[in-house]
Amino acid sequence: MPELPEVESVRRSLEPHLLGATIRGVWTLRRDIITGPPLGFDLLYDGVIASIERRGKNLAIRTSDGRAICVHLGMSGQLYWVPGPGASVHGLPREDHVHLVWRIEPAGAAHDDPRIGRMVFRDPRRFGGVWTFRNGRDIEEKHWAGLGPDALAITTEHLINACATTKRAIKAVLLDQSILAGVGNIYADEAFFLAKVNPARRADKLTHEEITRLAEQIPRVLSAAIDAGGSTLRDFVNGNGDAGSYATAHAVYGRGGQPCLVCGRALSSAVLGQRTTVWCPSCQPRSPGRARRSSS
DNA sequence: AGGATAGCCTGCGGGC
DNA sequence: TGCCCGCAGGCTATCC
Numbered sequence: 001m002p003e004l005p006e007v008e009s010v011r012r013s014l015e016p017h018l019l020g021a022t023i024r025g026v027w028t029l030r031r032d033i034i035t036g037p038p039l040g041f042d043l044l045y046d047g048v049i050a051s052i053e054r055r056g057k058n059l060a061i062r063t064s065d066g067r068a069i070c071v072h073l074g075m076s077g078q079l080y081w082v083p084g085p086g087a088s089v090h091g092l093p094r095e096d097h098v099h100l101v102w103r104i105e106p107a108g109a110a111h112d113d114p115r116i117g118r119m120v121f122r123d124p125r126r127f128g129g130v131w132t133f134r135n136g137r138d139i140e141e142k143h144w145a146g147l148g149p150d151a152l153a154i155t156t157e158h159l160i161n162a163c164a165t166t167k168r169a170i171k172a173v174l175l176d177q178s179i180l181a182g183v184g185n186i187y188a189d190e191a192f193f194l195a196k197v198n199p200a201r202r203a204d205k206l207t208h209e210e211i212t213r214l215a216e217q218i219p220r221v222l223s224a225a226i227d228a229g230g231s232t233l234r235d236f237v238n239g240n241g242d243a244g245s246y247a248t249a250h251a252v253y254g255r256g257g258q259p260c261l262v263c264g265r266a267l268s269s270a271v272l273g274q275r276t277t278v279w280c281p282s283c284q285p286r287s288p289g290r291a292r293r294s295s296s
Numbered sequence: 297a298g299g300a301t302a303g304c305c306t307g308c309g310g311g312c
Numbered sequence: 313t314g315c316c317c318g319c320a321g322g323c324t325a326t327c328c
Binding site for chain 1: 298299300301304305306307
């Protein structure tokens with residue numbers, strides 16, 4: 001469930017705790033969520049954190065000596081800060097499904113400095129994971145090489161080109177991280193509604209006007225969701241344990257059968273691109289340019 | 297080769 | 313109350 005806005009909320013909330021601080025301890029409670037060398041060294045032990053970056057739904061944490069890790073939250077992953085000194089899972093608010101813990105101290109901290117804390121990776125469903133890189137450049141050059149541009153930086157031209165060469169439904173195209181990185185099921189449906197585009201339409205049959213509207217609405221809805229701290233449906237929290245409020249703004253996601261907020265007609269729901277998809281049959285007609293009745 | 301599909305995994309809600 | 317089933321979903325592997 002964490003999509004671009006949720007991952008960005010995590011990034012922003014962790015950044016002040018991490019930058020310039022040193023990793024003084026690493027506890028691996030579940031090794032099989034790690035891809036790559038799994039030693040403490042590979043998980044940035046003794047490194048000074050230089051940056052925490054995001055591309056699509058991925059996070060990269062880099063140390064000043066060139067090491068780096070990539071964190072992906074999958075759908076139930078959490079990366080959060082627990083203030084205060086402590087080791088491993090001892091004293092954590094939730095100890096189930098915790099897979100990795102880092103002890104982090106800011107520069108020059110005394111042993112009881114309140115800025116000391118732990119960063120915790122927790123992932124009940126284990127669709128997420130951590131990738132280690134002794135050479136941090138391998139993240140862009142290898143691990144992220146197959147990702148499309150970040151969805152916040154989408155251009156109309158890029159989307160037009162991507163749509164021209166595929167017969168897939170536009171919904172499947174937006175979910176394809178090699179075309180655009182960061183959009184998942186929630187924000188895809190929201191962007192389709194705002195752009196008045198039917199998600200089942202074949203990508204190569206879309207008009208330039210429709211693609212232009214999508215290219216405008218995708219970053220718009222993502223930015224609005226970031227400003228709200230993301231969407232919390234069940235258990236998403238940012239790095240400080242705070243829920244996001246954007247779920248209250250969802251116009252279509254999770255609202256199948258309920259009235260369209262614009263026209264009042266019942267929203268349709270169907271599986272498309274392997275994902276439950278919700279849209280308004282009146283506001284997002286199958287034929288562009290003219291709204292008409294259609295069977296749900 | 298592009299595109300569709302199965303599988304990974306746990307928690308939760310609905311139905312009985 | 314308790315059990316079983318279906319569903320949720322990002323991504324990879326595999327099949328067609």
